[in-house]
Amino acid sequence: MSDLTKLTIAEARDALRKGETTSAALTEACLAAIEGAGALNAFVHHTPEIARAQAQAADARIKAGDAPALCGIPLGIKDLFCTKGVPSQAASRILEGFKPEYESTVSSQLFERGAVMLGKLNMDEFAMGSSNETSVYGNAVNPWKRGNDEAELTPGGSSGGSAAAVAADLCLGATGTDTGGSIRQPAAFTGITGIKPTYGRCSRWGIVAFASSLDQAGPMTKDVRDAAIMLEAMCGHDPKDSTSADLPVPDFEAMLTGDIRGKTIGIPREYRMEGMPEEIETLWAEGRKMLEDAGAKIVDISLPHTKYALPTYYVIAPAEASSNLARYDGVRYGHRATLAQGDGITEMYEKTRAEGFGNEVKRRVMIGTYVLSAGFYDAYYNRARKVRTLIKRDFEEVFAQGVDAILTPATPSSAFPLGMEMDDPVQMYLNDVFTVTVNLAGLPGIAVPTGTDKHGLPMGLQLIGRPWEEGDLLNTAYALEQAAGFVSKPAKWW
Amino acid sequence: MSIDTSTAARVAKLARIKVEDDALPGLAEDFNRILGFIEELNEVDVEGVEPMVSVEPMRLKRRVDGVTDGNQQDKILSNAPDAREGFFAVPKVVE
Incomplete structure (x- = not known):
């Protein structure tokens, strides 16, 4: 073969x-x-x-x-x-x-x-x-x-x-x-x-x-x-x-x-973002049409707390990371910094972690440390956990209305050049705007390629399913895949 | 809420990450950008909302409180940067 x-x-x-x-x-x-x-x-x-x-x-x-x-x-x-x-x-x-x-x-x-x-x-x-x-x-x-x-x-x-x-x-x-x-x-x-x-x-x-x-x-x-x-x-x-x-x-x-x-497919109005490229809009509309043609009922839905998902995520994820990454201390595994004469255990931790972690990891560990620190725990961490409850409730309400799956864009753009957005952490975080809600609510989500942009780059749509119903979600994704017929492959240059 | 260099230094200390003095202003600036972005959460009415503990309502399984594993000192020490005589070795902790 x-x-x-x-x-x-x-x-x-x-x-x-x-x-x-x-x-x-x-x-x-x-x-x-x-x-x-x-x-x-x-x-x-x-x-x-x-x-x-x-x-x-x-x-x-x-x-x-x-x-x-x-x-x-x-x-x-x-x-x-x-x-x-x-x-x-x-x-x-x-x-x-x-x-x-x-x-x-x-x-x-x-x-x-x-x-x-x-x-x-x-x-x-x-x-x-x-x-x-x-x-x-x-x-x-x-x-x-x-x-x-x-x-x-x-x-x-x-x-x-x-x-x-x-x-x-x-x-x-x-x-x-x-x-x-x-x-x-x-x-x-x-x-x-x-x-x-x-x-x-x-x-x-x-x-x-x-x-x-x-x-x-x-x-x-x-x-x-x-x-x-x-x-x-x-x-x-x-x-x-x-x-x-x-x-x-x-x-x-x-x-x-x-x-x-x-099947009932929900289209959340809050996922129509300001400044979203027209190609993504079109892709999304085409996906909606494909599912409709396949016999699904399309309904407009609202997930009102969507805009708070990214800030919620950027409290909760760094908080958990700061706790999880505390284990990297240069004692049990991995890198340990070379110590100077007279350095004690604290210097060992601090130098090891400064050398071993890259800038983004350090940034997130420290943000996490800050939002969990005395005096800020309620204002940041607990507030974020409450908003997370509301984000999940948004999904529960639409599922209770009979929605089987939710169709959204997978990303706000197609692939961007390397080296473009490294200077601004917040700009980089926006990449997750359509996906992060799914993690906060614990739901299954799938990205399926359904089209290409004007440069020939692939673009995908996301389907979000009910908890534990991956089988049904995969079947909806399968129907979308069949309708989209995406078969493009990258031309080999490497 | 604005973070100055002394707060940035305190956070770095709490996180046990050494940050050189000349890097503190840049770090404080990053914190301010990220926290500015997080401040949006203040718009949300969270009155009476329970903070999420577990995303899927599941009862954690119970298990017998018994020893199921052990006697693997060599394996446990195999990745240590400095292991001596069956122990993890670290710099002096007590003066």
Whole structure:
């Protein structure tokens, strides 16, 4: 078979089961593609020995007739996941040299089902960023370009390496994590599909923590079917994460009928932002029409607290980060600063953290420290938690009115050039304006590519679902995908 | 609410991140920009609203309070920047 790396997970699975190819062949094809894609800086730790051993084991399993859907499928793993014996740095200098003695629950579930790990993927440091520019490994680069313009574009963030790798066919799928949009925004910027499940669907155990009440893992794939297949393997209750839900995981792929007749889709008026590019408006209107043509009922809805989602997020996420990142103290793992004569333990902490954390991480840890400090806790942190209650209530009310899913743009623009918005943290935060509400409300959200802008760059729409109804959400996304028929691929320049 | 350099220095100290004196004005400016953005929350009427504790109403599972793991000193110390004689080593803590 030619072009093995271009297969979807479903196509590869079927070919493997029919004996038309082997996991070894798929894996070698991906390893070669990765080798030739250094310019994208997507894979930052390569694990070819592990991949080849896993592929061999998968081929034996397939031969023996024991082949779960992901058996033999080569994947990339975001650097935020702890992978046993393999560097897991969260793209931070402070975790330089850290090799976990354990495997994250999500990655171990994938490997138990026979998936193959090609390596670790670039990301923003500690998942804090929307352009993959805060990484200690340097920028990941979007395989897409604006027409003939040479300028390198961001693949988005924080799961920028995952998005670039899947879009460039370096792997068949990748894991991502999403705290404020870190799966959906990069998926939209690279023309792929990414779903963040309901908070509690995937175990967070072994995933480097950023903001524990918002973080969720999810798949980044070439299409909706693959997202369904991979999500199912990632989900499930884990006694090691007390917030993971003890609920049965449905067969998401079996729910992809494409039939959405009679479903009610809400269009929230507050997502029509001032200064939103006309192309995004048009994309959104087209998506609305596609779902309507597929037999869904479209209703205008209101989510009145939408405009407060970003400021709420930028209190809660840094607060949780300041607490979570307190563990990086130079004592138990990672980097420790070289100390001067007479330096005590406090100097060790302060110098280690100053050297080990990048600027955006420092900024957020300190903002978090400030909003949690005596005298400001009520004014900032508690107020933000109250507004979060109201944001969630907005969604509960529209779901109670019978809305099955909500359609919004995924991002306020298509991919922008690297180096554009690094000077202004607040400007960068605006990237998450359509996605962050979903994390605050704990809901499932999916980004699906549905069109291109005037430069030929992909643009995506977001669908937001009811809690725990990822299957229904994926089916609506599937209907949208079918109607949009997005098939563009980036022209290879790397 | 405006943050001056001495407040910025205090926050850096609380966060245990060393910030050189010449970087404090820039840091204070960043804080002010971000806090200015957060101030929008003051417009919201939150009277009588409960602060969110858990996004999905779930009862946390109970488990037996027993030892399920242990005896892995080598593994625990394997990533330490400085481990000696089975302990994490740190600079002098008490004078």
